[in-house]
Amino acid sequence: MWKGAEVRVDPKATWVSVILRELGVPISVNTKRDRIAMQKAVYLAQTTGADLGYRFSWYLNGPYSTSLADTYYQLDEDRAPYEGYFADGEFKNQLQPVKELIGAKPSQANLADWLEAVGSLDFMIRVMARPMAESIERCKLDKPHLAALFEPAKEALIAHGFQ
Numbered sequence: 155m156w157k158g159a160e161v162r163v164d165p166k167a168t169w170v171s172v173i174l175r176e177l178g179v180p181i182s183v184n185t186k187r188d189r190i191a192m193q194k195a196v197y198l199a200q201t202t203g204a205d206l207g208y209r210f211s212w213y214l215n216g217p218y219s220t221s222l223a224d225t226y227y228q229l230d231e232d233r234a235p236y237e238g239y240f241a242d243g244e245f246k247n248q249l250q251p252v253k254e255l256i257g258a259k260p261s262q263a264n265l266a267d268w269l270e271a272v273g274s275l276d277f278m279i280r281v282m283a284r285p286m287a288e289s290i291e292r293c294k295l296d297k298p299h300l301a302a303l304f305e306p307a308k309e310a311l312i313a314h315g316f317q
Contacts, residue, residue: 163235167225169206171236173199174226176249177256179265183230187266190215192226194266194273198252201276201316204245212282216274216297251314258310263303271303276316286317 170192174181179195182188197210197217210217229236241249259268274297278289290308294301311317 164225164228166206166208167229168236168239169204170196170222170225171229171233172239172241172245173204173249176241176246177252179256179269181226181229181233183227186215187264189223189226191266191269193218193222194269195252195256196222197273198255198269198276198316199249201280202251203248210277210281212277216270217277217281251316254314255310255316258306258314260303260306267300267303268307270297271300271307272311272316274300275304275307276311279311279317 171181173196174192177195177199179191180188181192194216196206196208197219200206200208200210208219208222210219210222212218255272256265256268259265263271271293274293275289278284278292279286282289284292286308290304293304308317
């Protein structure tokens with residue numbers, strides 16, 4: 155009997171792969187924008203109950219998890235073991251608010267900028283416990299290149315049940 159090499163599948167990487175695929179966020183570490191989009195998508199998914207145990211802290215580009223970065227680099231290196239996993243209906247429903255939030259992206263914005271804006275604003279309110287108006291002003295100050303996105307981000311967060 156032939157024995158092949160054992161393939162180890164990391165459960166967290168499996169879920170990250172499923173979440174990103176469901177949300178339409180590419181698994182790619184090629185650009186900073188790609189990495190920002192993955193960070194914020196998983197952060198937002200965790201706020202809807204898909205808690206994988208990643209802990210986020212405030213960083214230059216908003217909520218950031220070092221251990222999540224390790225996971226998506228692992229996925230980028232070898233996606234094959236994770237491609238056969240899919241979300242069931244209940245999990246898809248759990249991710250629906252994030253899909254809707256992504257769908258609310260203004261046409262002029264790219265995905266990474268939008269996810270950075272909504273993720274950063276949500277983090278300031280939810281985790282840092284700052285009021286909405288103060289959070290918007292702080293985000294505009296910290297991220298002037300995204301200033302035009304914070305009002306639409308506020309509206310989208312409220313409309314889709316994040317705030």
